[in-house]
Amino acid sequence: MNAPPHSDRGPRRFGWPQRVFSQVLLMQLAIITGVTVLVTGLFLAPLSAQLDDEAMRRALAIAQSTAAQPGIAEDLRTTEPSALGPVQSAAEEIRRSTGAEYVVVMDRRGVRWSHPEADRIGEVVSTDPGDALRGREVMEIDSGTLGRSARGKVPLRGPGDEVVGAVSVGIEYDSVRARLLGAIPGLLAYAGTALAVGALAAYLISRRLQRQTHDLAFSDISALLTEREAMLHSIREGVLALDGTGRIRLLNDEAQRLLGLGPEAAGRPLEEVLDPGRTVDVLAGRVVGDDLLAVQGSRVLLANRMETDDGGAVVTLRDRTELEHLGRELDSTTGLIDALRAQDHEHANRLHTLLGLLELEMHEDAMEFVTEVVGVHRATAEQVTEKVRDPLLAALLVGKTTVAAERGVSLRLAPGTLLPDRVVDPRGLVTVVGNLVDNATDAAAGSQDARIEVGLRAEGRTVELRVRDSGPGIAPEQHASIFTEGWSTKDLPAHGKRGLGLPLVRRLAERQGGSVTVSGADGGGAVFTVVLPEALGAASPTTGGKQ
Numbered sequence: 001m002n003a004p005p006h007s008d009r010g011p012r013r014f015g016w017p018q019r020v021f022s023q024v025l026l027m028q029l030a031i032i033t034g035v036t037v038l039v040t041g042l043f044l045a046p047l048s049a050q051l052d053d054e055a056m057r058r059a060l061a062i063a064q065s066t067a068a069q070p071g072i073a074e075d076l077r078t079t080e081p082s083a084l085g086p087v088q089s090a091a092e093e094i095r096r097s098t099g100a101e102y103v104v105v106m107d108r109r110g111v112r113w114s115h116p117e118a119d120r121i122g123e124v125v126s127t128d129p130g131d132a133l134r135g136r137e138v139m140e141i142d143s144g145t146l147g148r149s150a151r152g153k154v155p156l157r158g159p160g161d162e163v164v165g166a167v168s169v170g171i172e173y174d175s176v177r178a179r180l181l182g183a184i185p186g187l188l189a190y191a192g193t194a195l196a197v198g199a200l201a202a203y204l205i206s207r208r209l210q211r212q213t214h215d216l217a218f219s220d221i222s223a224l225l226t227e228r229e230a231m232l233h234s235i236r237e238g239v240l241a242l243d244g245t246g247r248i249r250l251l252n253d254e255a256q257r258l259l260g261l262g263p264e265a266a267g268r269p270l271e272e273v274l275d276p277g278r279t280v281d282v283l284a285g286r287v288v289g290d291d292l293l294a295v296q297g298s299r300v301l302l303a304n305r306m307e308t309d310d311g312g313a314v315v316t317l318r319d320r321t322e323l324e325h326l327g328r329e330l331d332s333t334t335g336l337i338d339a340l341r342a343q344d345h346e347h348a349n350r351l352h353t354l355l356g357l358l359e360l361e362m363h364e365d366a367m368e369f370v371t372e373v374v375g376v377h378r379a380t381a382e383q384v385t386e387k388v389r390d391p392l393l394a395a396l397l398v399g400k401t402t403v404a405a406e407r408g409v410s411l412r413l414a415p416g417t418l419l420p421d422r423v424v425d426p427r428g429l430v431t432v433v434g435n436l437v438d439n440a441t442d443a444a445a446g447s448q449d450a451r452i453e454v455g456l457r458a459e460g461r462t463v464e465l466r467v468r469d470s471g472p473g474i475a476p477e478q479h480a481s482i483f484t485e486g487w488s489t490k491d492l493p494a495h496g497k498r499g500l501g502l503p504l505v506r507r508l509a510e511r512q513g514g515s516v517t518v519s520g521a522d523g524g525g526a527v528f529t530v531v532l533p534e535a536l537g538a539a540s541p542t543t544g545g546k547q
Contacts, residue, residue, distance in 0.1 A: 024209055028202035036195045040188070052150060055171045056139040060152030062098050063169040064137075066091065066105070073158040076107060076165050083118035092116070101149055101172040105156065107165045108133055120145065125168065129153060132166035141173065148173040237316055238301075244311030246270050246284060258317050259296055283315050293320075295503050387413055388456060389421035392430050397454065400437045404452060407445045411437070414455030414466065422537045429463070429535060432505050436467040436528050439502070443471025443526065463535035468527045473520050482518065505530065 066072065075086040082088065091103040091114030105114045110124045110133075126144045132153035140151050149170035156165040238255035242248060248266050256262060265273045274280050279294040281287045282303045294301045302318040384401075388394040397413075404411040423429055437452065444450040447470050455466040474482060483506045502516075509516045514532040521527045 022206075025202060025206035028206065029199055032195060032198035032202060036191050036198070040191045052141060055150035055173075056141065056152060058152075059100065059150050059169045059171045060137060060139050060154065062094065062100050062103065063152040063154040063167045066094050066103055066169065067154045067156045067167045069094075072105060072167075073156055073164055076105065076113060076156065077158060081111060081113040081122045083121055085113065085121075087113040088115075088118070088121060090114075098169075101170045102146055102168075104168045104170075105165060106168070108163070113165075116146070127151075127168075129166050129168065132168070133163060135163055144170070146170065146172075237318055240283065240315040240317065242270065242283070242313050242315070248273070249312065255317055258299055258301060258319055285313060295507060297507075384413065387417045388419045390419060390423045390426055390429075391421075392426045393419065393423070393433060393456075396430050396434055397437075400434070400441070404437075404441050407441060407450075409441055409444045409450040409452055411441075411452045411454065414453045414468075417454070417456045419456040419458055419463065420536065423463075424535060424537050428508050429465075429532070432508055432530055432532075433465060433467075435502065435505050436465070436530070440467050440469035440471070440526075440528075444469040447471055458536055461534055461536045461538070463532045465530040465532070466527060468521050468525060470521075470523075470525045473524055474518055474526045476520075483516070 069090060072087060072090055075090075079085050079087065087105050091105050094100075095103040095116065102116045103114060104112055104125065106112055106125055106129060110129050112121050112123055112125055115121050127142055131138045132155050135155045137155075138151070138153040141148065142151055143149075144151075149172055151168060151170045153166055153168045155163045156167050158164040235252070236254055238258045239250075239252045240248065240255045240259075241250045247269050250266055251259070251261065256265075259274065259279075261273055270280060270284055274283075274296075278287065279296050279301070282292045282294045283305070285305055285307075288305075290304060292303045292305075294303055300320045302320045303315055305313050305315045307313050384397050385391075385394045388397060397411075401411045433454070437454065440452045444452055449470060451470050453466075453468045455464075455468075457464045457466075483502050506516050509530050509532060513534060514530065516528065516530045519527050519529070
């Protein structure tokens with residue numbers, strides 16, 4: 001995963017580049033250039049219209065000022081059009097002082113009384129003056145005898161506000177165009193600067209992208225994503241990825257199976273899709289370590305968490321349920337072997353005792369000894385089976401009694417113990433009793449007057465199990481911790497992990513709507529109480545509900 005799947009570094013060929021860095025840089029440069037050209041064009045278009053309007057308004061203002069001269073209307077009425085006439089002199093003076101291209105004064109017939117080219121005086125104007133002679137002011141861009149110009153035309157009024165002619169002023173259009181062209185270099189300079197800054201920013205962003213994508217091509221990234229999806233969904237190990245806020249980025253098929261989640265869990269917070277507990281704490285990183293144990297439903301999981309650079313994490317999950325079952329079967333087999341070994345050892349001692357009595361010809365004592373031994377074992381078995389009617393559970397308690405005795409611990413049933421043969425889940429109850437008795441044996445072994453008391457009481461369909469030992473007990477501040485996965489005070493067994501017995505007891509109890517609690521016992525030791533509300537089936541009509 002450190003190198004792209006196709007590191008094609010062959011001879012460079014012309015064409016569209018393959019690397020993400022190059023493609024993004026070219027696309028950004030194209031976008032920046034296009035935007036710069038567009039903005040420049042959008043700025044120039046209204047600038048040209050603005051300059052035209054400004055020139056026309058200037059021409060109109062000059063025409064209005066000329067028409068306001070008091071002597072021009074009177075001279076138009078009292079003199080003849082002439083190159084040396086007063087109208088021509090006044091108009092030329094205004095033209096030179098304002099910089100206009102022309103100032104033309106005409107009568108109502110459209111005959112010029114003034115013009116920059118004196119030989120055109122007395123001729124009819126080249127453009128229609130009708131609007132101005134009808135008393136309206138006009139602004140326009142038009143072409144005449146002097147070429148294209150920005151024009152302003154106003155009526156010339158005499159005494160009594162009577163229109164006696166018109167004044168037309170033109171601003172040379174080339175000067176307007178020159179102003180526009182003069183503005184372009186500065187505008188291009190600004191646009192070029194913006195383009196250069198944009199290109200530099202695009203280059204820096206692309207370089208950062210190049211580092212983050214390891215200079216891969218888009219085809220390489222697509223191949224990596226395809227391979228990642230195939231790998232994640234094909235491996236038989238759960239993979240869960242979290243972002244920096246604790247939301248699920250992705251989870252493969254195995255993780256969905258192990259955690260009991262669906263594809264819709266992606267994108268949601270971890271605490272929203274899983275119940276609070278050790279599993280969430282392990283996945284979220286609140287519990288740290290390697291090969292952390294967690295229990296999700298009926299599954300025993302082994303979790304490892306690795307932080308990522310962006311503040312998230314990747315968690316791998318392995319299913320240890322079968323392995324844990326094998327380990328517990330190994331523990332059960334070991335316990336059975338211990339029980340058989342204890343019985344063998346005890347049986348050998350009894351045979352040696354019996355042989356000695358026979359060799360000493362103490363036949364009556366030998367008979368009494370055999371009768372006593374057989375009676376004790378029979379009494380123990382009969383006592384258990386009389387009070388515990390379920391055969392699996394009775395066999396478990398008889399075997400645990402022998403193992404406890406080998407370790408110097410006396411195991412007995414509590415007064416009032418009575419369990420009918422109507423257990424719905426015998427194997428589950430055997431697991432609960434076996435775990436609690438094993439823990440009690442470990443705790444009581446080596447203590448003074450070591451003993452374990454197991455009580456089973458049925459009320460309706462509810463079973464209450466109480467296991468009491470004479471061990472050192474459990475500190476009150478640890479009463480909640482002992483039901484946490486991975487918590488244990490014992491040395492590691494052969495299969496490598498402890499701290500699952502009591503959590504499994506709690507899970508089995510809660511699955512049936514029950515509970516498990518721990519408290520201190522009078523005189524020392526601990527008392528574990530398990531309540532299973534639906535542990536027994538309904539009484540059959542033949543028994544009449546009797547125990």
